[in-house]
Structures are given as C-alpha cells and as structure tokens.
C-alpha cells in the first residue's frame with residue numbers, strides 16, 4: 001500500500017503492510033527464516049534469497065517508516081549507531097564530516113574513536129550559528145550531520161538552512177531525527193538527503209528493542225545504503241521488525257500525549273525555585289523557539305533542566321523520583337530521567353561538556369504518557385527532597 005495521499009495517522013497503521021496473501025493474516029508475519037527456496041538456480045519466488053539481504057518483515061518496516069518520513073526508501077539496521085556507521089561507509093579516507101556540537105554521545109564516540117583511525121576527519125560546530133557552520137565547511141567536507149533537537153541541551157537547528165549550506169559545498173546532509181520522530185518533523189522535506197533514526201526511542205516507544213533506520217528519497221543513495229546494509233550486515237532480526245511495526249501503528253497517538261505531558265511539565269517546572277533553568281523548545285524562553293515552531297508540528301517529550309545545588313541536589317533528586325525511572329534512553333511510554341554528565345555524555349571530554357553547558361546540575365527528562373498530574377507530583381516530591389541537601 002503506497003498511501004501517498006493518506007494522512008499520517010492512516011500511514012502509521014497501513015503503510016508498507018497488506019494482509020498476508022497466503023493466509024489472509026492481517027498482521028505482517030514474523031518471517032523467521034534465514035533463506036528462501038529457489039525454483040531453479042537464481043530463480044526466486046518473491047526476489048528474496050537470504051535474510052541478510054532482505055526479509056519480508058523488514059521490507060514492511062522499511063516501507064512503513066519511509067512513508068512516515070515522506071521518503072521513498074527505508075534501510076533498517078540493528079541499532080541507531082549501525083545506521084550512522086552505514087552512512088559513514090559512503091565516505092572514504094580523507095573525507096571530512098561536520099557534526100553539530102552536542103551530537104549524541106555515541107555518535108561522537110564513533111567518529112572520535114573508530115572512524116578517525118580510518119582517516120575520516122571530523123569537526124564540530126554550533127549549528128544554531130549559521131555563519132560558524134558555513135565557516136566550518138572545508139573542501140573535504142562530504143557530509144554534514146545534524147541532530148535537532150540536540151541531546152541533551154535541546155538546541156534547535158534550522159534544518160533547511162543547514163541542508164542548503166551542505167549542498168552549496170556539494171556535501172550531503174544527514175539529519176538524526178530521533179528526538180523529534182517523524183510525527184513532529186520531516187527533514188527530507190526540508191532538504192536533508194538522509195534521515196537517521198534510533199528506532200530504540202520514539203519509533204519503538206516501549207523500551208523493548210534496539211534498532212535503527214535510514215530514510216531517503218534518492219534512489220542512488222538508497223542503492224548504496226542497501227549495498228552497505230547487506231555487505232556490512234548490521235541487520236535487524238525479523239522479531240524486532242515486527243515489534244517496530246506494531247509500535248509505529250500508535251506513533252501519532254503516543255507523540256500527541258508525549259508533547260501534551262511535556263508541555264504541562266515544562267510550564268510547571270518553570271515556576272519552581274529549586275530550578276535554575278528549564279530548556280524545552282515549546283517555551284517562549286527557548287532561544288530557538290521560533291525555528292522549532294517553524295519546522296516542528298509539536299515540541300516533543302524531552303525536557304532538560306538545571307537544578308540549583310549541583311551534584312548533591314541532582315543526585316538526591318534522581319534517587320528520590322519514583323515514577324520517573326533513572327535510566328539511559330528515552331522515548332518510551334514510561335517516563336525516564338537521566339544525568340547526562342555521569343551517564344550518557346561521559347565519553348565527551350569534561351571541558352567540552354562544560355562548553356556545552358552539560359554541568360552537574362543538568363538533568364534530562366523523557367516525559368512518558370502517564371497521567372501528567374501524577375508525573376508533576378513525583379517531580380514535586382523529589383524537588384522538595386533535593387532542596388534539603
């Protein structure tokens with residue numbers, strides 16, 4: 001089902017999927033198979049030959065998420081970082097990649113500790129500063145990697161403007177759309193060449209799998225990425241593809257509630273005296289609020305804040321929360337909280353962390369879809385406890 005004219009909610013549920021032709025099963029089966037019978041050497045029944053190359057459950061997932069991002073092609077991987085690695089395999093030694101400065105910690109780690117050794121150069125720049133971004137482009141820059149909203153400081157980057165800078169220099173623009181999800185933001189429509197997702201987060205939405213996917217409308221890029229997917233081989237298992245298909249059916253409903261809860265919580269936090277600063281793209285006080293309003297349909301479920309009292313206060317706060325579970329990751333139906341300096345961003349140098357504002361009082365919330373009043377009550381009792389240290 002192509003569904004090009006259908007609305008987002010309909011595509012969530014139907015895109016890429018049709019009843020199984022042999023049994024009428026309405027749900028795409030988990031094709032738990034490694035290989036496929038050939039009728040004669042090289043003659044396949046449905047073009048499937050081996051499950052690293054392609055698997056029907058994965059095909060359905062790839063078509064589904066491609067449709068949600070408004071792309072023509074989806075290429076799924078076993079994790080978000082495997083998607084990233086596949087993009088880098090489009091490059092060669094000596095090429096340069098420009099990253100936004102507070103890129104996901106694992107993305108930075110891969111460039112710094114894995115790809116730098118293979119001769120892929122990289123540098124980082126604050127992409128909310130377009131002049132600085134333009135100035136950071138070199139003759140070797142082949143790829144511009146942006147993430148918006150960024151992690152953990154939720155900076156909002158103007159995707160259209162940065163894609164234009166990349167294209168002016170003949171480079172590709174890749175947008176990591178994990179924090180927004182395809183429901184809130186579609187970078188391909190704003191000029192990005194490739195969109196990357198960690199499916200582990202909002203697409204999966206239930207904290208029960210790890211996965212990644214790339215989306216593009218370029219058949220040339222899709223062909224190269226499919227080649228890498230098969231040649232390097234970090235493919236997702238059929239069961240995980242099935243779980244993701246089940247998850248994307250409710251993406252639109254979940255995202256609505258994530259945004260609604262986060263908006264209420266951000267408003268409430270803003271008035272609290274134990275808190276120095278609340279960062280949420282939906283607040284007027286957010287430095288790029290207008291860009292967020294321009295390119296996003298809602299402001300997402302992530303909130304970052306700075307507690308007064310540094311590490312002792314934030315530690316007490318994190319230990320006292322009951323409904324918000326202290327864990328890495330985000331985007332699940334249950335609310336999570338984490339401490340970037342100690343947890344997700346430990347691999348970023350201390351001075352770089354300081355420059356990005358990732359200090360010991362910084363706490364990141366992933367607002368789930370529980371009752372907003374219960375979540376606020378939980379935050380309130382933990383803030384009260386943090387004030388006593």
Ligand SMILES: *Cc1c(COP(=O)(O)O)cnc(C)c1O
Pocket residue numbers: 079080081082104106107147151176178179197198199200201210211212
């Ligand atoms: C989690 C995350 C990744 C990495 O994804 P994995 O599925 O953990 O490999 C990449 N980018 C962002 C923004 C993320 O939050």
